[in-house]
Amino acid sequence: MKKVLVANMTSQKAVDYLESKGYQVIKNDQASDDDFLEHADVDGILIMMHPFGESLMSKMPNLKVVARHGVGYDNVDLDAASAHDIVVTNTPGANATAVAETAMMHMLMAGRMFYQRRQAITDNANKRYLAAHHGQELTGKTVGLIGYGHIGQEINRMLTGFNVKVLAYARHQHEVTNGHMATLDEIYEQADFVVTALPATPETKHMINASVFRKMKKSAVLVNIGRGALVDEEALVEALTNEEIAGAGVDVVEKEPITAENPLLHLPNAFVTPHVAMISKEAMDNVALKAAEDIVRVLEGERAVFQVN
Structure with missing residues (x-):
């Protein structure tokens, strides 16, 4: 069974969607590099704001897709992702x-x-x-x-x-x-x-x-x-x-x-305000679900709708 790592605050709608497609969903805080490395065998990540670059990607051999929970993706190293054949996506318009x-x-x-x-x-x-x-x-x-x-x-x-x-x-x-x-x-x-x-x-x-x-x-x-x-x-x-x-x-x-x-x-x-513009029940549902849908597309061999690299 393929695995997807999501942050604890990810909408349950997205978690339910991923599980309905047959994926094992793993949750943690995404607050440190260790939170990612503890699950280095995951196939996909629905990522929040933690910096994600070469030092992590090189230790995650199964990783195929990193979906940003939001529009901005400056915390993800696109060049490193491309070098590791990792698709990076975002969620324009969802929030x-x-x-x-x-x-x-x-x-x-x-x-x-x-x-x-x-x-x-x-x-x-x-x-x-x-x-x-x-x-x-x-x-x-x-x-x-x-x-x-x-x-x-x-x-x-x-x-x-x-x-x-x-x-x-x-x-x-x-x-x-x-x-x-x-x-x-x-x-x-x-x-x-x-x-x-x-x-x-x-x-x-x-x-x-x-x-x-x-x-x-x-x-x-x-x-x-x-x-x-x-x-x-x-x-x-x-x-x-x-x-x-x-x-x-x-x-x-x-x-x-x-x-x-x-x-x-x-x-x-x-x-x-402390970077909370995107936080509402509706936006958190919309963003997470759109990100999860692109994760599934990539892991099923399809092209992501919102690929950025």
Whole structure:
């Protein structure tokens, strides 16, 4: 019987699907290399965020497929996987609604500083800052969407009721219901809210940096629900501290999991969540099931629908 390793938090729907196809499903935390090496004979892995590269692949002789639980796959070494004839897949669109809802929440929370106002009920730390900074509404503003795939388009759909103008940036041309395609500089210079929804690649690393913050409006809010590597975090902290921009809402940071020492957590104009945009019951079911379906395809000799290497 072929074996598939999944993380403990994997949806039961995906586990049931794999077992219904005749596979033995093994669960563990996927928190360390040892969690993988304890089951080095598996044929497939449904992987979360743990780094997975040559040092692990070389010790797993039966491994044929690694399915990423989500859209981003920067934790998997694609070159090493290809060298070992391991198929890598992802799940585009499966969590788009959950991530888009998170982007909407971050625009509202960071724009109006709701979290800090709640904190101020029991903590005096930000009261003086909040008295001088009233925040801004989302309605009627210009929103720049950097990345216009499944998530960017879903954000745009959700924005319809806010009567905003959308400036969208992507590699390909798209119809933009509430606005039009734009260049990055147009977004940086014109947008009241800048939302990043891109994967981490060598080309996108630190694309939001000190020079970008100097182009943005002082009243602008940055929202990052893509990957932490998109933003030069040191430059972001400086821009927020010096009020070069008004605020930021981030679900992802450069070094994850985020720790209490991260300076973004101690700024009065930053709202931070711990990489949870994709977590909802519906998204966890959809993502895991889509990943499991591609695992089965590969192990049964078919081509994966969402192969990335």
